[in-house]
Amino acid sequence: MLFKTHLTFAIFVILIFINYVSNKVLFAIMVLIATIIPDLDTKNSHVGSNPMMIPLQYTVSHRGIIHSFTTAAILAGLIAIKWPTASFGFFVGYSVHLIMDSFTKKGIQPFWPFKWESKGPILTGGKIEEILFLGLIVVDFLLFWFLILAS
Numbered sequence: 011m012l013f014k015t016h017l018t019f020a021i022f023v024i025l026i027f028i029n030y031v032s033n034k035v036l037f038a039i040m041v042l043i044a045t046i047i048p049d050l051d052t053k054n055s056h057v058g059s060n061p062m063m064i065p066l067q068y069t070v071s072h073r074g075i076i077h078s079f080t081t082a083a084i085l086a087g088l089i090a091i092k093w094p095t096a097s098f099g100f101f102v103g104y105s106v107h108l109i110m111d112s113f114t115k116k117g118i119q120p121f122w123p124f125k126w127e128s129k130g131p132i133l134t135g136g137k138i139e140e141i142l143f144l145g146l147i148v149v150d151f152l153l154f155w156f157l158i159l160a161s
Contacts, residue, residue: 040099078122
């Protein structure tokens with residue numbers, strides 16, 4: 011999935027969970043940050059194009075270890091040691107990215123190091139993703155209106 015689709019889906023998830031978390035701002039920030047982290051492993055991504063990511067990209071393959079719930083759990087656990095209130099938002103955001111990518115044709119290995127893959131029919135950047143992106147914008151707007159503005 012593309013950066014824009016990941017962000018619109020992350021916003022959707024934030025809006026669903028926002029009334030159930032104690033620190034709403036921290037939760038939203040962590041979800042948004044974590045949802046872009048898995049794509050640091052490719053220079054073709056919005057965030058991975060930063061030259062500082064080149065060493066990481068030489069050591070891991072795109073949609074390998076970084077695109078796994080194994081890494082999501084480890085990183086969220088490490089965050090929980092020092093900042094427990096941030097770890098839930100981080101895990102949710104990271105997981106949102108993985109769930110979205112599991113529906114693409116390239117797929118992911120959700121439980122690395124196990125080789126099992128989760129793949130779907132969506133071509134990254136294709137027409138189905140564009141329709142999904144536009145639909146998420148509408149749903150995000152409606153959720154924001156009904157959950158935040160109307161309450």
